[in-house]
Amino acid sequence: MKTAVIVFPGSNCDRDAAVAIERVTGAAPAMVWHEETSLPDGLDFIMLPGGFSYGDYLRCGAIAARSPVLPDVIRAAEAGVPVLGVCNGFQVLIETGLLPGALMRNAGLRFVCEKAPLTIETANTRFTRAYGDTSAITIPVAHHDGNYFADDETLNALEAEGRIAFRYAANPNGSARDIAGITNAGGNVLGMMPHPERAVDALHGGTDGLAVFESVLGGAQ
Amino acid sequence: MTEITPRYAEGIDEQVALEHVTADEYETILTVLGRAPNIVELGIFSVMWSEHCSYKSSRVHLAKFPTTGPRVVYGPGENAGVVDIGDGQVCIFKMESHNHPSFIEPYQGAATGVGGILRDVFTMGARPVALMNALRFGAPDHPKTRQLVAGVVAGIGGYGNCVGVPTVGGETNFDAGYNNNILVNAMAVGLAERDKVFTAAAKESGYPVLYVGAKTGRDGIHGATMASAEFGEGAEEKRPTVQVGDPFTEKKLIEACLELMSEDAISAIQDMGAAGLTSSSVEMASSGGKGIELDLDHVPQREEAMSAYEMMLSESQERMLVIVKPGREDVAERIFKKWDLDVAVIGKTTETGRLVLKHKGATVCDLPLDPIGDKAPKYERPYFPAEARASIDPASLKTPAHLGETLLTLMRSPDMASKAWIFSQYDRHVMADTVASSEDPSDAAIVRVHGANKALAITADVTPRYCTADPYEGGKQAIAEAWRNLTATGAEPMAVTDCLNFGNPERPEIMGQFVGCVEGMAEACRALDFPVVSGNVSLYNETDGQAIPPTPAVGAVGLIEDASVRAGFGCMSEGDVLLLIGETRGELGASLYLRFIENSEDGAPPHVDLGVERRNGDFVRAQIRSGLARTSHDLSDGGLACAVAEMALASNCGAKLAYEDGAPLHAWLFGEDQARYLIAADAETADAIRKAAQEAGVPASVIGLAGGEAITVNGAHALDLLTLRQAHERWLPDLMGEDMQAAAE
Amino acid sequence: MKARIHIYLKPGVLDPQGHAVASSLNHLGFEEVSAARQGKLIELDLNTADPGEAQTRVKAMCDKLLANPVIENYDIELSA
Amino acid sequence: MKARIHIYLKPGVLDPQGHAVASSLNHLGFEEVSAARQGKLIELDLNTADPGEAQTRVKAMCDKLLANPVIENYDIELSA
Ligand SMILES: Nc1ncnc2c1ncn2[C@@H]1O[C@H](COP(=O)(O)OP(=O)(O)O)[C@@H](O)[C@H]1O
Numbered sequence A: 001m002k003t004a005v006i007v008f009p010g011s012n013c014d015r016d017a018a019v020a021i022e023r024v025t026g027a028a029p030a031m032v033w034h035e036e037t038s039l040p041d042g043l044d045f046i047m048l049p050g051g052f053s054y055g056d057y058l059r060c061g062a063i064a065a066r067s068p069v070l071p072d073v074i075r076a077a078e079a080g081v082p083v084l085g086v087c088n089g090f091q092v093l094i095e096t097g098l099l100p101g102a103l104m105r106n107a108g109l110r111f112v113c114e115k116a117p118l119t120i121e122t123a124n125t126r127f128t129r130a131y132g133d134t135s136a137i138t139i140p141v142a143h144h145d146g147n148y149f150a151d152d153e154t155l156n157a158l159e160a161e162g163r164i165a166f167r168y169a170a171n172p173n174g175s176a177r178d179i180a181g182i183t184n185a186g187g188n189v190l191g192m193m194p195h196p197e198r199a200v201d202a203l204h205g206g207t208d209g210l211a212v213f214e215s216v217l218g219g220a221q
Numbered sequence B: 001m002t003e004i005t006p007r008y009a010e011g012i013d014e015q016v017a018l019e020h021v022t023a024d025e026y027e028t029i030l031t032v033l034g035r036a037p038n039i040v041e042l043g044i045f046s047v048m049w050s051e052h053c054s055y056k057s058s059r060v061h062l063a064k065f066p067t068t069g070p071r072v073v074y075g076p077g078e079n080a081g082v083v084d085i086g087d088g089q090v091c092i093f094k095m096e097s098h099n100h101p102s103f104i105e106p107y108q109g110a111a112t113g114v115g116g117i118l119r120d121v122f123t124m125g126a127r128p129v130a131l132m133n134a135l136r137f138g139a140p141d142h143p144k145t146r147q148l149v150a151g152v153v154a155g156i157g158g159y160g161n162c163v164g165v166p167t168v169g170g171e172t173n174f175d176a177g178y179n180n181n182i183l184v185n186a187m188a189v190g191l192a193e194r195d196k197v198f199t200a201a202a203k204e205s206g207y208p209v210l211y212v213g214a215k216t217g218r219d220g221i222h223g224a225t226m227a228s229a230e231f232g233e234g235a236e237e238k239r240p241t242v243q244v245g246d247p248f249t250e251k252k253l254i255e256a257c258l259e260l261m262s263e264d265a266i267s268a269i270q271d272m273g274a275a276g277l278t279s280s281s282v283e284m285a286s287s288g289g290k291g292i293e294l295d296l297d298h299v300p301q302r303e304e305a306m307s308a309y310e311m312m313l314s315e316s317q318e319r320m321l322v323i324v325k326p327g328r329e330d331v332a333e334r335i336f337k338k339w340d341l342d343v344a345v346i347g348k349t350t351e352t353g354r355l356v357l358k359h360k361g362a363t364v365c366d367l368p369l370d371p372i373g374d375k376a377p378k379y380e381r382p383y384f385p386a387e388a389r390a391s392i393d394p395a396s397l398k399t400p401a402h403l404g405e406t407l408l409t410l411m412r413s414p415d416m417a418s419k420a421w422i423f424s425q426y427d428r429h430v431m432a433d434t435v436a437s438s439e440d441p442s443d444a445a446i447v448r449v450h451g452a453n454k455a456l457a458i459t460a461d462v463t464p465r466y467c468t469a470d471p472y473e474g475g476k477q478a479i480a481e482a483w484r485n486l487t488a489t490g491a492e493p494m495a496v497t498d499c500l501n502f503g504n505p506e507r508p509e510i511m512g513q514f515v516g517c518v519e520g521m522a523e524a525c526r527a528l529d530f531p532v533v534s535g536n537v538s539l540y541n542e543t544d545g546q547a548i549p550p551t552p553a554v555g556a557v558g559l560i561e562d563a564s565v566r567a568g569f570g571c572m573s574e575g576d577v578l579l580l581i582g583e584t585r586g587e588l589g590a591s592l593y594l595r596f597i598e599n600s601e602d603g604a605p606p607h608v609d610l611g612v613e614r615r616n617g618d619f620v621r622a623q624i625r626s627g628l629a630r631t632s633h634d635l636s637d638g639g640l641a642c643a644v645a646e647m648a649l650a651s652n653c654g655a656k657l658a659y660e661d662g663a664p665l666h667a668w669l670f671g672e673d674q675a676r677y678l679i680a681a682d683a684e685t686a687d688a689i690r691k692a693a694q695e696a697g698v699p700a701s702v703i704g705l706a707g708g709e710a711i712t713v714n715g716a717h718a719l720d721l722l723t724l725r726q727a728h729e730r731w732l733p734d735l736m737g738e739d740m741q742a743a744a745e
Numbered sequence C, D: 001m002k003a004r005i006h007i008y009l010k011p012g013v014l015d016p017q018g019h020a021v022a023s024s025l026n027h028l029g030f031e032e033v034s035a036a037r038q039g040k041l042i043e044l045d046l047n048t049a050d051p052g053e054a055q056t057r058v059k060a061m062c063d064k065l066l067a068n069p070v071i072e073n074y075d076i077e078l079s080a
């Protein structure tokens, strides 16, 4: 398993992401600095971590989406390499156009940090298959701009194509149709606001997020 | 008066001088220098001899704190306190105030407060792992309060969330005494390798001095001095501006500093706090007995035409001063450039013992450093103690008809109501080591040591009501409650940091409060082997002669050797026996009960018997560490009834209290007697704990059973959990509404 | 020369900030406010002499970075 | 009528957003950008006929809520 975590200035969940990945694969991921212009060869998984890349200035994820390393990430994604964007990573994926829609300021305007109950909308994605018939989980959210927006056409398509992976059971941010996480048409890119890497450890936030990594990284070795 | 002519350097007159220092201080300067100081030198004295930097009113009393102990590596005097947590690691922490700036500009004031305290911790080599905040606002219905709450909370979250350090706990009070002087105290906790701790003292001369971080602008240059000669004709762009923080730069600064610290390049390092360049350069040089020479032309500047005075007094954020080993400048340059931060060699250390500043080729400052420290004013301000209050006889107050209603009133009161509206705006989980934070039923926040199985317990406490009623007992109680909150989780209390917030020390009654609180805290620290390793003093918190209630905020850190062996108060279950540890005399003086039920602030606060405090606490900790006690809660505000209510809400399980005799019923329920804990356990375990208590000579009595969907007393006075939860959780959201947010940022 | 760029949300895109501004203003007694929209204001200093060139370049900046075409429109004002 | 309000930071106040925008534009090849400042744009729909009244009312809105007098300046444009 060759994995990588992209590190932007202002990323602050990069270490958490690495710990979660290593817990499942037993091997530390490559930490790739935003100024690299090419990724390590033969990656099986790329993660865009949470945080405040470039201070979240202008628009969350906007500047990161245009940083030197991104073209190669986009190439990999288009070639089918699994890519997971969490929180700020989701915002970056949206800004690159790999995922549709936009993430706006939370409806309540306040930053929201809470343990969010989620429903798993489909277990047949590369990121949710390990959940089996589990349908309800709890994963922490912590964001200011997680209010998912897209036009009805896009939303209907996402629903029709089974690309909504997670919904909020108690919508914390005003997201359209309670959307918490979506995949691309190819099913190899997942963006989600909740932090699965903060739920891989019983002492910290429970283990409901572990299956996301087990799904995409081929289960505990 | 010293015979020195001219008495004033060019462009300075008496008024300008007095805007910087007192008349006496100016005389001292003349004698020390043997000449009149120029405006830059005057500015430097005004900073170094300010209350903030020189602690001139408090120094003599702060010396009363015990500051050493087996775990203490560095006590007060460094940027932050350092305690040994074993395995070659240390915990580094400090608490600081940002009261006035937060009142002027709530968002930026609170945000820069967080930034400043973080720098105090990582400048010593620690990666920050937790933030706490202790907030005091005015009366809920005061016209300014809601906007201040919205702005301060958004600011703390905005900064802490972005730098990626979890804000794991704190405390919040509302009291009319803070209407025009809110308190924003922030605490940062970090972890470092014991042999990788960095200090500020310049040990060598001839070493390069590097400026790193953000550029210098005209931020926060002291208002009074701006009206002075030099800026009389100050154009708009020359006016001082409020410090604005940039957490993104801070995050990069943390990573860059830690990266540089992992190389063998740093000789000494110091964050730029208030009047950054002045205090940092002076402190680094004088604490090392060296001199320092800076060329201000090399200081990275954000604005045009900055004067030497402005550069030396600027409070621009996210800046550090680093003395590197000769020849290692390139290492620093590489790292800070990588992080897109400014880095510049601006001078060198010297043997002269003087601070020499060059600007545009001219020497604009040449001061001997020793006098700045030695001759710094140190006042023994007159004070008289507050006169003692009579204690309240609980029997003189009539027992309310429905005690469930009484409990409801307290649990929805500003002090007891849920603060979820606040802490849900703080990222409490980033770094993935938070074991317990604000939302969890734990008397202290618990943060695991990354990669290890042990954890830090962290708490922030003080009860201003008590300090007002009796500064000495209140000071003791603040330390005792912090120690108790740590103990109730099973942690070994290690050390204390503080933030002493008071009014104008030139008023003897205020100084009396200060001295009383400090002496009370000091006695408690000695009795509990709980040394003070860092702290901060904030005086002059008053408006129109109205001083804040004395508020010596205490931050404390404890150690949990095995993170899986600890106690919280959220697992009380049907049939559990409720065991009260400690004695109940029913002390209602200065209690929440008195405030919200009798509308009185009267009476003597609960007495703190430190011997009993220690005995009971050591016993409870032993029960938790042996694995017997898994559910325990300390008793504080609102006494037994409120502790039971908090346990019931957290466990979603009611309780049937059984009152037999002793203090009058209302005092038994709401008395705030100290040194008490509530333990919930199955009958068998409870029995074992009770026996152990008997042997240890610790009072322990069964006061009821867990169960049902309500809290009852002798089968009556029922308060159902749903009603309780609604009232407890809705108070703050209802106060804040939704209309404030648009203005918060 | 200088460029002043107004970036606002496309009609139909939900605008939580604008909504909050309007209701707060109403709440404060400014009932005449029937709606509010919040956008961004970006001012650029340009080392460019030719207005025509500036116009095309700034438009490119907006399309490449400053505005998000999915949700935002923009207009550009140039001044010497 | 409509009010368009520009809110920008006072001169000298640190503007990290503007700084980030400028350096990102430079990175993207727009070297002609020497500086950038970011502010807020607020548009209000008003049920007010009289421009004079609108002007005073909107100014009050800015002072009370929309702008932060400590660090921000603002200007107001009214249009029918
Ligand atoms: N300003 C704040 N920031 C974060 N957490 C807070 C704040 N104020 C209160 N809390 C949290 O609310 C809970 C109750 O606070 P408090 O009643 O002071 O606890 P205790 O009585 O045990 O000291 C605690 O978990 C505390 O951490």
Ligand SMILES: [Mg+2]
Pocket: B171, B460, B461, B462, B636
């Ligand atoms: Mg407390």
